[in-house]
Amino acid sequence: MNELVTAIPTGITAFTATNLDDLVILTLLFSQVNATFRHRHIVxxxxxxxxxxxxxSLVGFLGGLVLPPHLVGLLGLVPITVGLNRLLNPESDSSSDADTETDLSHSSIFTNFLSPQTCSVAAVTIANGSDNVSIYMPLFANTNISSLLVIIAVFLSLVGVWCYVTYKLTCQPAISNILTRYGNNLVPFVLIGLGIFIILDSASLNPIALVASCLCLMGLVKLYAINGQAATSSGVDLRG
Structure with a gap:
């Protein structure tokens, strides 16, 4: 019984220590909600x-396996790519809002799980979670199964609390006005900075390789945007 009681504050402490930075990221994400990027995608x-x-973390706990930190760190390329796309192609997010609003309003839960918006949020969460795995592994290894279940339940409850708190923050007029005015310009740099920090912190790439990777991603993102615009233009011409 004592172990179960101590599992609750242990879970709260471990979650808070590893997810404080998610408060900033979630607040920025909620400020970007529009016709194509909904609250449900974030949650x-x-x-x-x-x-x-x-x-x-459980796989490592149960089977003695652990994801190599440098492989987890390479996921930092995901927020960098998303940030570069928003920075180089700011019109891509807003241009499709009206076209997809009706379809998204009727989307199923299954579709939400597979949507690019949901996967992007999940990828950013995973990429920012290398410290989570490194802390949860020894924490799980030192608990019995009942305490482990309590800790996981605490974790999942606090994810909901984090989402609710950050959503409420964006509903505050002062914060909402600032995020509405500067959020679109700030988010790309936050995502790029987050990705760079993740990669450097995990030593996945040296600085030179990181710069080269960013330059390659910039080229690919811009090329993808140009091809998309060309396809759209040709479609309009055919309809005309």
Whole structure:
């Protein structure tokens, strides 16, 4: 009984220590909600990404396996790519809002799990979670099965609390006005900075390789945007 009682504050402490930075990221994400990027994408994506981190920690706990930190760190390329796309192609997010609003309003839960928006949020959560795995692994290894279940339940409850708190923050007029005015310009740099920090912190790439990777990603993102615009233009011409 004592172990179960101590499992609750242990879970709260471990979650808070490893997810404080997610408060900033979630607040920025909620400020970007529009016709194509909904609240449900953020909540489902956050739960999906965090659950993946817990499962990865459990795999190591149960089988003596652990994801190499440098492989987890390479996921930092995901937020860098998303940030570069928003920075180089800011019109891509807003141009499709009206076209997809009706379809998204009727999307199923299954579709939400597979949507690019949900997967992007999940990928950012996973990429930012290398410290989660490194802390949860020894924590899980030193608990029995009943305490482990309590800790996981605490974790999943706090994910909901984190989402609710950050959503409420964006509803505050002062914060909402700042995020609405500067959020679109700030988010790309936050995502790029997050990805760079993840990669450097995990020593996945040296600085030179990181710069080269970013330059390659910039080229690919811009090329993808140009091809997309060309396809759209040709489609308009054919209809005309």
């Amino acid at each position: 489902i994506g956050q739960y999906l990404g965090f659950s993946t981190l817990v499962v990865a």
